[in-house]
Amino acid sequence: MKLIQMLLEFMESIKNLYENLKSYFLRYGTLNVTVIDLLKRPIKGATIQIFILNLTTTTDSNGKATLRRIPYNNYTVKVTSTQ
């Protein structure tokens, strides 16, 4: 009986571990950035940087860029553009 109890507790801890890992790894977001000028025209080639994650990308001809797998948090995003 005690063996069954231990087995159930072990299975429960495995389940908890799985849930923790799942929530940990699923807590990523995608950041879509659109860069436009005052007349709402897209700006191509703007650089988007999140230094703390060492992520850099540039906007396409529609002024859009996407940064994926961003851990949930608050970030300073630096946008650099020439025109």
Add this chain to the structure above:
Amino acid sequence: MFYWHKGNPINLQAIIDPGENEIISEIKWYDNNILIPTTPLLTQLTIDTTNLSGEHKISITAKNSCGNTSDEYSKIFYITEVNMIKEISVLVDKPTVNVTVVMDFTGAINFTVTDPLNRPVEGATIQDASLNMTTTTDATGKAVLTNVPYSTQTIRITTP
């Protein structure tokens, strides 16, 4: 394409393998397919961008002592005057976060209004209807429109 701030020199270094038992006999640099006059066999090119703007394709070809010409290798630089940096705070707390960043590039337009005898016209109205901006010229015939977004503007000038 590399976005390049006007005034910053572009330094290029060519590393060329002429092939076994061969030497480089010719190096040619081009700016938008126009030959750049350089000293022979120049491998380090510095381009002064002070008077350049817009898109410039800088390319290079080389020839070895056997007479074989390399493929053209090029990089495109977009030279501009304005470099704007904005820092925004973004909270990623859901699977998809969308943000829009407005880069408010603006400039000023200076006007001088004169009559056919080249005398300044005071009180002329300068109007940009699309931006809802209006100003009038002073006693020297001058007026300025500021904070004009980068674009082609249609301006109406009305003299008194």
